[in-house]
Amino acid sequence: MAALASGLLGSLDPTSDRAVFRQIADHLREAIDKGRFAEGAKLPSESELVEHFSVSRMTVRNALSILQSEGLVSSEHGKGVFVRPRPPVRRLASDRFARRHREQGKSAFIVEADAAGSRPEVDNLEVKEERPSTDVSARLGAPRRVLARRRRYLLDGRPVEFATSYLPLDIARDTPIAQPNPGPGGIYARLEELGHTLDHFEEEIRARMPSPLEIKTLQLATGVPVIHLIRTAFDTKGRAVEVCDTVMAADAYILNYHLPAK
Amino acid sequence: MAALASGLLGSLDPTSDRAVFRQIADHLREAIDKGRFAEGAKLPSESELVEHFSVSRMTVRNALSILQSEGLVSSEHGKGVFVRPRPPVRRLASDRFARRHREQGKSAFIVEADAAGSRPEVDNLEVKEERPSTDVSARLGAPRRVLARRRRYLLDGRPVEFATSYLPLDIARDTPIAQPNPGPGGIYARLEELGHTLDHFEEEIRARMPSPLEIKTLQLATGVPVIHLIRTAFDTKGRAVEVCDTVMAADAYILNYHLPAK
DNA sequence: CTCGGCTTCTTGTCTAGATATCTAAAGGAG
DNA sequence: CTCCTTTAGATATCTAGACAAGAAGCCGAG
Numbered sequence: 001m002a003a004l005a006s007g008l009l010g011s012l013d014p015t016s017d018r019a020v021f022r023q024i025a026d027h028l029r030e031a032i033d034k035g036r037f038a039e040g041a042k043l044p045s046e047s048e049l050v051e052h053f054s055v056s057r058m059t060v061r062n063a064l065s066i067l068q069s070e071g072l073v074s075s076e077h078g079k080g081v082f083v084r085p086r087p088p089v090r091r092l093a094s095d096r097f098a099r100r101h102r103e104q105g106k107s108a109f110i111v112e113a114d115a116a117g118s119r120p121e122v123d124n125l126e127v128k129e130e131r132p133s134t135d136v137s138a139r140l141g142a143p144r145r146v147l148a149r150r151r152r153y154l155l156d157g158r159p160v161e162f163a164t165s166y167l168p169l170d171i172a173r174d175t176p177i178a179q180p181n182p183g184p185g186g187i188y189a190r191l192e193e194l195g196h197t198l199d200h201f202e203e204e205i206r207a208r209m210p211s212p213l214e215i216k217t218l219q220l221a222t223g224v225p226v227i228h229l230i231r232t233a234f235d236t237k238g239r240a241v242e243v244c245d246t247v248m249a250a251d252a253y254i255l256n257y258h259l260p261a262k
Numbered sequence: 263m264a265a266l267a268s269g270l271l272g273s274l275d276p277t278s279d280r281a282v283f284r285q286i287a288d289h290l291r292e293a294i295d296k297g298r299f300a301e302g303a304k305l306p307s308e309s310e311l312v313e314h315f316s317v318s319r320m321t322v323r324n325a326l327s328i329l330q331s332e333g334l335v336s337s338e339h340g341k342g343v344f345v346r347p348r349p350p351v352r353r354l355a356s357d358r359f360a361r362r363h364r365e366q367g368k369s370a371f372i373v374e375a376d377a378a379g380s381r382p383e384v385d386n387l388e389v390k391e392e393r394p395s396t397d398v399s400a401r402l403g404a405p406r407r408v409l410a411r412r413r414r415y416l417l418d419g420r421p422v423e424f425a426t427s428y429l430p431l432d433i434a435r436d437t438p439i440a441q442p443n444p445g446p447g448g449i450y451a452r453l454e455e456l457g458h459t460l461d462h463f464e465e466e467i468r469a470r471m472p473s474p475l476e477i478k479t480l481q482l483a484t485g486v487p488v489i490h491l492i493r494t495a496f497d498t499k500g501r502a503v504e505v506c507d508t509v510m511a512a513d514a515y516i517l518n519y520h521l522p523a524k
Numbered sequence: 525c526t527c528g529g530c531t532t533c534t535t536g537t538c539t540a541g542a543t544a545t546c547t548a549a550a551g552g553a554g
Numbered sequence: 555c556t557c558c559t560t561t562a563g564a565t566a567t568c569t570a571g572a573c574a575a576g577a578a579g580c581c582g583a584g
Contacts, residue, residue: 019567029474045534056569058320061535069331069484071471078534078576098524198523205519207469207487207512209333212291222331225469225487225512233523250469250487257467257519261460261495262360281537307564318539323565339565340546 008036009044012053024053024063032072032083039085043073046081071223071251084221087252088118090160094258097201099192102185109153124152124162124217125180129169136166139232139243147172149187152217155252159218163246171196171241188233191242196235204230207250218249225250270298271306274315286315286325294334294345301347305335308343333485333513346483349514350380352422356520359463361454364447371415386414386424386479387442391431398428401494401505409434411449414479417514421480425508433458433503450495453504458497466492469512480511487512 009027012020031037044052049060064081067073075081090112095101101108113120132146140146146166153161165187167177176182177190192198206228210220218226227250233242271289274282293299306314311322326343329335337343352374357363363370375382394408402408408428415423427449429439438444439452454460468490472482480488489512495504 021567026474047534056571058570059568062567064535065327069471070473075535076577077536078578080534094519094521095524097521100524200523201521203519203521205467205489205517206515207489209331209485209487211332212288223471225471227467227469253468255467257356257465257521259356259359259463259465259519261462262357262362283537309564318541320540321538324537337565338547340548340563342547342564 009052020053020055021059021062022066024049024055024060025066028063028067029070029072032067037083039083041083042079043081043083068222071221074221074223087158088116088155089254090116090155090252092253092255094256097188097198099198102189107186113155118155119157121154121157122151123154124150126150127178127180129173132166136243136245139230140166140168140240143168143170145169147178149177158252159249160252161246161248162214162217163244166243166245167241187242191233191235196239196241198241199234199236199238201234202232205255210247214247218247220249227253227255229255271314282315282317283321283324284328286311286317286322287328290325290329291332291334294329299345301345303345304342305344330484333483336483336485349420350378350417351516352378352417352514354515354517356518359450359460361460364451369448375417380417381419383416383419384413385416386412388412389440389442391435394428398505398507401492402428402430402502405430405432407431409440411439420514421511422514423508423510424476424479425506428505428507429503449504453495453497458501458503460503461496461498461500463496464494467517472509476509480509482511489515489517491517 008031010030012023016023018026028037028043037043043049043064046057046060046064049063050057053060064073064075068075072084073081074084096108101111107122109122110120127147127149129145130148132140132143136146137143147169149165149167151163152159153163167187171191171194172178175190175194177187177194182190188198207225208228210218210224210226214220214226220226227248229244229246229248231242231244231246232240233244235241270293274285278285280288290305299305305311305326308319308322308326311325312319315322326335326337330337334346335343336346358370363373369384371384372382389409389411391407392410394402394405398408399405409431411427411429413425414421415425429449433453433456434440437452437456439449439456444452450460469487470490472480472486472488476482476488482488489510491506491508491510493504493506493508494502495506497503
């Protein structure tokens with residue numbers, strides 16, 4: 001067993017002033033980068049690494065925790081530490097809200113996932129009226145109360161995105177938008193039917209580490225950041241008619257945007 | 263000293279099956295979220311936490327390392343553990359490449375930073391010809407060699423962004439673009455002067471944890487992801503004339519985009 | 525054959541230290 | 555007063571071990 005590790009890993013440099021656990025992490029990282037451990041492959045067990053490098057177990061665990069926080073590996077209790085496979089990514093095109101994509105009966109998420117050969121799911125649906133946060137309130141022009149639509153999106157059983165739409169009550173109350181299923185084309189189609197022809201969207205993007213709640217909701221592995229996207233939809237009168245707050249597992253997404261040079 | 267910690271922190275629940283170090287992390291996180299420790303404030307020292315919770319030092323360090331990987335706190339050797347202050351963010355507007363912003367003598371980065379009251383710097387400038395990576399090559403239409411322009415941007419001495427522009431040699435060789443300082447309006451102004459009128463840009467955004475090199479180059483604290491942006495510039499003939507690969511400290515940026523509803 | 529228990533290997537959690545190194549403040553020499 | 559040394563307190567690194575708990579295979583009872 002230890003022979004396997006010796007073949008794939010180097011040895012420590014006792015003259016280096018780099019901490020031992022960092023050196024071990026460096027060796028493992030290099031081995032992974034060079035493909036000596038394939039995606040999904042199991043790394044040598046902690047006790048094998050202890051023997052190979054002649055260090056204590058805590059030192060080995062410290063090294064492994066570095067690789068975990070880098071998102072390179074993930075550990076599974078009772079099984080081992082594995083090279084994290086890259087999940088299939090969802091590409092968000094910059095024209096994803098174009099009117100022509102809204103004609104179908106199914107939602108954009110379902111259509112796209114089917115096309116990519118993945119099994120889409122939407123759950124956690126919650127629709128209710130509430131008092132907006134100061135941020136949402138400011139973006140929507142300070143309505144007293146808003147309709148909040150929450151849902152979670154999954155691909156092949158894996159949660160990838162968690163979103164909440166906020167709409168002013170004077171627009172959404174007692175309309176199909178306040179129903180769990182707003183019908184074909186989603187709430188944007190309904191907004192246009194209600195006379196709020198959409199003009200443009202503003203998107204605001206951040207990236208950060210997830211909160212414990214986000215880790216739980218999106219079942220995120222250690223070392224996976226989230227992309228936080230806040231989209232505001234404006235109608236042709238210049239009014240903000242919807243704010244959508246989305247938290248995405250960063251390893252599952254690539255966002256595409258088209259910018260005119262003007 | 264321990265009295266201070268007792269006032270601000272709760273106590274452990276011995277009946278809970280949640281690991282002790284997680285409970286400690288939860289307590290500290292809650293105290294930070296509720297503002298009981300302000301931005302930049304020093305957390306109780308490890309030994310104070312050891313005494314307060316009656317656990318061993320490794321358990322306390324384990325808890326603190328969780329908060330570090332969440333980007334909530336950062337430790338300073340010999341000083342203490344501090345609540346991480348939110349750095350000023352740079353907002354990238356969706357019209358930042360509009361022609362009208364290109365008229366000035368200074369680069370967009372300098373102008374913008376001056377306006378925000380920050381002290382901008384650009385360093386690490388390197389301009390050289392090289393063989394493109396397969397990815398860059400594919401985006402640029404498979405040129406044999408490209409001109410690479412590398413630079414790092416800093417605000418008030420803090421590195422925030424690291425970017426490399428790639429241009430096909432038949433466009434850039436023996437032009438001001440191959441000079442360290444390409445002149446007023448930057449390389450986009452020069453491209454247009456050379457007859458490559460810009461039509462649009464495509465941007466591709468990912469977020470992930472930084473590599474050790476990126477941590478070093480951007481002096482990133484633990485728990486800070488990076489935003490990886492790849493922009494391709496197209497001229498009016500539909501040719502890709504430049505690819506810009508940018509890695510940004512995620513805590514220093516908010517990206518804004520404008521999407522027409524069409 | 526199937527099912528349940530046992531064993532073994534794995535990672536998870538926690539303890540109780542030891543030594544090193546960095547920081548900042550106090551104190552002494554000049 | 556200034557400068558250097560000392561010292562206390564902080565985090566960083568590492569060790570050696572203990573017990574818990576999950577996963578998986580072996581193997582005997584039925």
